Amino acid sequence: MCRRCHKALDAEEPAAAITVIAASVTQPSNEDAGLRVAGQVKEIRKARHLSQRQLASRMQVPRTYISKIENGKAIPTLGSLERLAAALEVDISQLVRDGRSERDEEIAEILADPFLAELALYLPRLEGLQRSLLLNHARDRAREAARDGAMGKRRSA
Numbered sequence: 001m002c003r004r005c006h007k008a009l010d011a012e013e014p015a016a017a018i019t020v021i022a023a024s025v026t027q028p029s030n031e032d033a034g035l036r037v038a039g040q041v042k043e044i045r046k047a048r049h050l051s052q053r054q055l056a057s058r059m060q061v062p063r064t065y066i067s068k069i070e071n072g073k074a075i076p077t078l079g080s081l082e083r084l085a086a087a088l089e090v091d092i093s094q095l096v097r098d099g100r101s102e103r104d105e106e107i108a109e110i111l112a113d114p115f116l117a118e119l120a121l122y123l124p125r126l127e128g129l130q131r132s133l134l135l136n137h138a139r140d141r142a143r144e145a146a147r148d149g150a151m152g153k154r155r156s157a
Contacts, residue, residue: 037081038072040095044088045070058087 045055045066052070056063059080068074069084076084085092111117123131 037076037095038070041066041084041088042070044090044094048088050088055084055087059083 052066053063056066069076081092085095
């Protein structure tokens with residue numbers, strides 16, 4: 001029975017609600033898409049050492065428009081995205097990348113290493129503690145390699 005309306009609850013309704021919730025979570029909203037574009041624009045602009053004013057000048061738009069895009073208050077049109085990509089000297093796909101494509105790129109980069117690709121085959125077979133021990137050991141080895149590499153650069157300089 002529903003506490004509010006005192007009607008009988010159907011057993012199938014929660015399953016339908018879960019399906020709807022899952023669908024809404026997996027499909028990004030316009031606001032989420034705008035925030036991703038905003039983050040990408042700001043990150044790329046800063047990486048290129050451009051001010052908002054310089055980027056706005058390249059696009060021939062007011063500086064406040066760049067600010068609104070970066071703060072997620074304005075979602076650029078397709079035409080503006082094209083001009084923005086040209087002004088930042090990047091492909092338009094870099095401005096509209098989502099978290100999944102970034103994760104896929106990271107996974108592909110990791111699996112490009114033959115040793116890590118072979119190791120990845122065994123990870124699902126390990127228990128939680130074994131996986132944790134392996135990852136901790138790998139982190140320690142990576143830190144040692146980075147430290148040794150840094151010391152080697154110092155010696156050669």
